[in-house]
Amino acid sequence: MSLFELLGGGAGALALALTLVQLAPVKINPWSAIARAVGRAVNADLEKELREIKTRLNAHIESDDRRAADGHRARILHFNNELLRGIEHTKEEFIEALADIDAYEDYFRANPDYPNNRAVLAIKNIQSSYMERLQKHDFL
Template sequence: MSLKAIWEAWGPVMVTPAVIILLSLVEIAPIKINPWSAIMKFLGSRLNSDVTTRLDTMQQCQNETRQKLNEHIKKDDAQTASLWRTQILRFNDELLHDRRHTKEHFDEVLGTIKDYETYCHTHDDYPNGKCVHAIANINRVYDELLESHDFL
């Protein structure tokens, strides 16, 4: 048997362990190179490319849904503030038309006023100032009724 025939038959078998040992021992001065990590990373990216693509698509859909939800919450909060403003204006109209109220009713509307003012202070883009005088009038009437004990 010739050396060439032996090499052709046993060469790959003998080279494979040598390559494995060589790849495991590669080290350059202060920088260590780990070829196994690079090989595994390459194989992993090839094997998981379909899953990675699907995850990227799901992440994009989740971000779009989050953005829509945030817009909806902002719109809903503005509508709630508008309802509070309507309640305040309506209560003030009732006071202006000499309709009397209980202390509990005043306490309820004062809580609404507090919620409305808090919302206005934390949301600079919300138009405030539509019921400043109504709030002042409600507070004035409340103070007068507290002093005179003349609630309904």
């Protein structure tokens, strides 16, 4: 006699199978599903907003950096204009002008699309004047 016959046919086999295999209860919580959906929607909105803020912040940083480079260039051109007019300067004033040149050239190297042709000759003149003053020891 087989186990199938002992258990009384198909009904017994089904009862045996159900006792051997435990089925996990399925928990359905509609509130957690709603909370997950709302969380995903809020996160998507926040991510979009953060991307927009980052884009705007980067534009402000670029604008500020360009404005600073324009200021360096203006001081370089002004200092060179004074040299061309024969106005004498102290060694410290030359060092400040050279610091402006360094900052201006750093920006230009990092931003090759920035127009540099306005200050190239002024920079060369300031540097050569500085070298000449160093050799002659005749700063103001």
